[in-house]
Amino acid sequence: MSRPGSPTLRLLLATTVLALTGCAAAETKEVSTESGLYNLPGEPPYLMAHFLPWFEVAPADAPDQPHWQHWKWDGPGNRHDPNTILPNGQRDLATAYYPLIGPYSSHDRDVFRYHLETAKSAGISIFLVLWYGPNTVDSDVHLPMMLDEAEAAGMRIAICYEEKVNWPPYRQPESRQDIVDSFESDLRYILEQYGDHPAYLRREGKPFVAQFNYWGQDEFGPRYLQAHEFQAVFDHLPTSIYYCRQNLDRLEMHPTIRSAYMWIKPDPAWIKDYTFFAGRAESLYASGSLDFFMGFVSPGFDDSGVSGWGGGQPRILARNGLDLLQQTMAMSTIGQPELIQIVTWNDWQEGTAVEPSREQGFEYLDAIEEWWGRISGRPVDLQDNRDPFEELKERNVSEGLGLEME
Numbered sequence: 336m337s338r339p340g341s342p343t344l345r346l347l348l349a350t351t352v353l354a355l356t357g358c359a360a361a362e363t364k365e366v367s368t369e370s371g372l373y374n375l376p377g378e379p380p381y382l383m384a385h386f387l388p389w390f391e392v393a394p395a396d397a398p399d400q401p402h403w404q405h406w407k408w409d410g411p412g413n414r415h416d417p418n419t420i421l422p423n424g425q426r427d428l429a430t431a432y433y434p435l436i437g438p439y440s441s442h443d444r445d446v447f448r449y450h451l452e453t454a455k456s457a458g459i460s461i462f463l464v465l466w467y468g469p470n471t472v473d474s475d476v477h478l479p480m481m482l483d484e485a486e487a488a489g490m491r492i493a494i495c496y497e498e499k500v501n502w503p504p505y506r507q508p509e510s511r512q513d514i515v516d517s518f519e520s521d522l523r524y525i526l527e528q529y530g531d532h533p534a535y536l537r538r539e540g541k542p543f544v545a546q547f548n549y550w551g552q553d554e555f556g557p558r559y560l561q562a563h564e565f566q567a568v569f570d571h572l573p574t575s576i577y578y579c580r581q582n583l584d585r586l587e588m589h590p591t592i593r594s595a596y597m598w599i600k601p602d603p604a605w606i607k608d609y610t611f612f613a614g615r616a617e618s619l620y621a622s623g624s625l626d627f628f629m630g631f632v633s634p635g636f637d638d639s640g641v642s643g644w645g646g647g648q649p650r651i652l653a654r655n656g657l658d659l660l661q662q663t664m665a666m667s668t669i670g671q672p673e674l675i676q677i678v679t680w681n682d683w684q685e686g687t688a689v690e691p692s693r694e695q696g697f698e699y700l701d702a703i704e705e706w707w708g709r710i711s712g713r714p715v716d717l718q719d720n721r722d723p724f725e726e727l728k729e730r731n732v733s734e735g736l737g738l739e740m741e
Contacts, residue, residue: 343423343706372673374537375460375491379673382707383461383629384454384680384689385495388481389473390441392737396538404473405684406430408440412642425693426739429685431637433693435724441681442477444484445727445736451488452723454680456716457700458707459490461536463545463676466494469524478529486534493536497551502558511555518560519568523549526574538673541577545596548581562587579629583615589624596629599663599678599687601636601650606666613669620670630667634660634680634699637686651686657702660689664706677703693741697721 353629366524375381391404403417408429415429417438425433454462464481467474478492485492500506501514501523508514520546529535530542534639537543551558560568565588569576580592589595597612599605612628619625635654652659667675679687689699708715732737 381460381674382458383463383674384677386462386680387682388441388464392438392440408641411645429640430683431640435691435693447490448484449727450725451490455488455490456719457704458713461491463495467497468500468521472681482494482532484535491536492534493543497547511524515564519571536738539575541575543577544580546581562591566591589619593626599633601652609666627673630672630675631678632663632667633687641684
């Protein structure tokens with residue numbers, strides 16, 4: 336398997352330019368690497384999708400009083416109340432697009448099984464689940480169920496840790512050491528609670544954790560862990576961990592942190608940024624400071640449903656049908672990463688979801704499966720992308736699951 340720093344990177348950059356200017360670019364093929372690198376069948380690359388576990392239709396103890404967590408928006412800007420039925424018969428969701436199965440609770444077992452089976456049918460092997468800390472109702476409490484369902488489906492789950500949970504308003508540290516200690520406590524919790532589960536993703540036998548970065552300064556200094564603090568945390572954990580940090584913006588983090596990924600930016604400059612990111616990864620790999628980085632695929636970005644998260648002008652990176660998705664596909668294989676992340680499976684509020692929608696149906700999943708078949712050699716069967724939806728629809732009718740499906 337070629338790595339950043341090889342002639343392959345320069346070749347892929349050249350073919351990407353051709354692809355983005357309308358000329359045909361050669362697809363890269365899966366190349367063999369060492370066996371057993373991940374606890375998944377076959378060999379890298381593997382396709383991962385970012386999954387949000389926080390959507391809620393109603394509290395479990397009050398199903399007749401829906402509170403619509405992450406489906407509504409009552410912050411600054413245009414408000415959206417799902418209790419309002421629009422002229423088209425759909426609920427007024429705080430989203431740019433409408434899920435094919437209607438609004439749902441992410442942790443409903445039937446719904447989560449539908450997510451897993453649909454994703455797997457398209458070639459996805461891993462869900463990277465956003466996580467806000469121990470015992471959080473919207474990100475931790477239902478993880479045991481999700482891991483068990485993933486195991487039954489032959490898929491894997493890893494955690495994407497929000498670095499910002501160590502600062503206000505999530506926690507109230509009184510010193511810099513409090514921040515470091517809470518970070519260590521969170522990672523220790525992940526390892527002890529989930530690291531040994533058969534469905535938890537491991538690389539070289541080590542549980543895999545990715546991170547969304549925090550930013551800024553406060554009275555305790557930078558609102559992110561520094562390299563020596565990461566090292567102190569890793570040294571105190573009961574077992575080794577394989578950690579993947581967002582971006583390569585701070586070179587001093589490496590080699591303490593051995594991998595990195597980039598997220599889609601709602602700006603056409605993402606192409607330049609990703610090329611720079613890949614080039615920096617090339618340099619770090621050549622120096623022995625990085626093992627690999629993740630590529631990404633995304634259909635677009637649109638947070639108009641939450642009015643730019645109340646910050647003013649919504650941020651929109653237009654999909655233009657399949658154009659943006661295909662551009663990111665062309666970029667994603669630069670350096671032949673071990674993992675390629677779909678940004679995202681179901682972030683409806685930022686309009687990055689490839690989960691089937693009322694507007695696009697299975698268009699994005701079909702395109703991903705066809706592309707992934709060329710990358711990996713995996714047989715393409717578009718009909719099985721639709722089977723989990725039909726099965727869920729039948730159960731919804733026969734068992735009264737309460738989903739608002741067409």
